[in-house]
Amino acid sequence: MRLISKQAFRDYMKHRGMTNEELAREAKCSPSSIAFLRSRGKSARNTVGPDTARRIEEALNAPPGSLFSAQVLVASPSVNRGAA
Numbered sequence: 001m002r003l004i005s006k007q008a009f010r011d012y013m014k015h016r017g018m019t020n021e022e023l024a025r026e027a028k029c030s031p032s033s034i035a036f037l038r039s040r041g042k043s044a045r046n047t048v049g050p051d052t053a054r055r056i057e058e059a060l061n062a063p064p065g066s067l068f069s070a071q072v073l074v075a076s077p078s079v080n081r082g083a084a
Contacts, residue, residue: 003048009067023059029052037056048068
């Protein structure tokens with residue numbers, strides 16, 4: 001699942017008054033997962049598994065699907081090079 005907006009995620013945490021550690025404990029995931037979702041730059045991450053996304057939204061009392069959306073992978077067509 002892909003995080004829709006890092007800012008919305010940070011805002012939910014701020015509104016709930018939760019630290020990375022508190023949210024991680026409530027969502028049953030690691031504090032580093034929460035930190036990666038909040039961060040910018042090289043260490044930033046914006047995807048988690050579906051169960052983790054659901055638990056994070058529940059822990060923040062956010063409506064389902066308000067913070068994470070399904071990640072759709074698009075495959076590019078293969079190119080047959082050198083075929084006669």
